[in-house]
Amino acid sequence: MDTYCWSHLGHAVHTVHQQPEQDYSDRPALLLVHGFGASTDHWRYNIPVLAKTHAVHAIDLLGFGRSSKPAELAYGGPLWRDQLVAYVQERIGRPTVIAGNSLGGFAALAAGAELKQDCAGVVLLNAAGPFSDEQQPPKGWAAIARQSIGSALLKSPVLQRLLFENLRRPATIRRTLNQVYVDKTNVDDWLVESIRRPSLDPGAFGVFRTVFDIPRGQPLDELFAELTAPLLLLWGMRDPWINAPGRRATFQRHAPAATTEVVLDAGHCPHDEVPDQVNASLLDWLAGLT
Template sequence: MTTTTPLISTQPIPGQFWQWRGEQIYYVTAGESKANRPPLLLIHGFGASTDHWRKNISELSQEFQVWAIDLLGFGRAAKPAWTYSADLWRTQIHDFITEVIGQPVVVAGNSLGGYTALCVAAEHPESVAGTILINSAGPFTSSTHPKEPNIFQKAVGQILTGFLRHPIGNSLLYKFVQRKSFIRNTLKKVYVDQSAVTEQLIDEIYRPSCDRGAPQVFASVFTNQQGEKVDVLLGTMRCPLLMLWGEGDPWIDARSRNEKFREYYPQLQAYYLDAGHCPHDEIPTQVNAIVHNWVKEYCRAVV
């Protein structure tokens, strides 16, 4: 009797380390390079890692060479006491494409990873053949007459920032959000399909949070200034753009946010999905099919 390996796998693919600026960066790769198809590079969101793409790598690598990387400060990557920002991760990803992959890629990112992917595509167009944003984060420029936060909102913001910057305050807050029960409850709020919130997924997020330096990364991310505005980035980007939106995401109004993207990049293609903040993990078969068809139709390998 012949057995076949399932295309969707829940097992992480063993990876290796790349030395970047004296720090260890973890990445995985699967599939063979195709002469007529660009590689895919997958970038996780805040608190996640290459493990969050395990259901996508196994299937997409049947047709593409696929890479996934841990952003510095997350997953199995080093967590030095640096200032963490979109500029840092943009440079990390661009250097990885240049030094390791060696050719332009289709860069795909979820949430914070989506914003990082957009930064790379806009500011290093020579490295990107296409961009896929999945419930992407990132700030837009305020309207002409932005609504000023009231005195109470300003005070709360200042207190929280000061709390995070103080070692004891940051330690207390970090210990609270690091708990597996907190991770589980948060995931259940942002996943439509509750069965996708497995103990394996929780462990994959919890494990790196125990690494030395992780609390300082947490504080740095939330206390540093935001990066370049999304509309400014879209104004300089030239490659094909695919937007995937899980409409059940409580953190993002998918329809209105997509229209903001379309205002500055009318040629984008968008899909609205019955999923939450991480549709690539929640409904991987559907996401993989969309990515597969879109890349084959709109993105060409550039060597």
């Protein structure tokens, strides 16, 4: 597996790349996109398997992992969408399947819709992001007051710093992972450290603070309407962070008619919790594309 430092908007971006031993250049490349607080390290059990038959790339979004964390950037969907689009066009240079988990799923879908014919497919693993009807403002004085007070508290620099210091403690990281993994086998010291290490970088707290101000971005239903590539939804149905059955039903109402779905007995990060099942499902779907 090769590592490469690519530049986007003048900032260093960490990427990894692994090629098959045989020539499979007739098949689409794969670009893997991590979720919030994670990095290319989170694809540890996927890249070696997928790279047997496809050129596989993984990228650290700006603000995360080993990529730069500059204070002046407007973190959010448009930044990460454009980063992925530029990487496909500049570094891969051929039709690419983009797969993303959680926040990375939202970025993958937005990039796939933007790339048009240069996107060979999109794979969403418990993707984040709002639908149009979820962006409506709260109704009634009580709902507005609750949201306003909660928002004001979360924008307090002191409270944000306290939250950040607590969230990057190894014990807190492990506890959080144990909450979102049904099978805790892969919640190991290596995974905890891969999440803790980037939080020590200069600028990490600044990126964390932007979480409370990140624009929601384009709604998922609008992105689905713009997507021309095949879509695969991989669901960890025991995800405690989202109402997976309810969210799946919403996705089914808006996703393209030919969408493929795979339901797994896993939590928020199925690619790392049940990698054998995710790899098999993804390779089976990719075989149908080729």
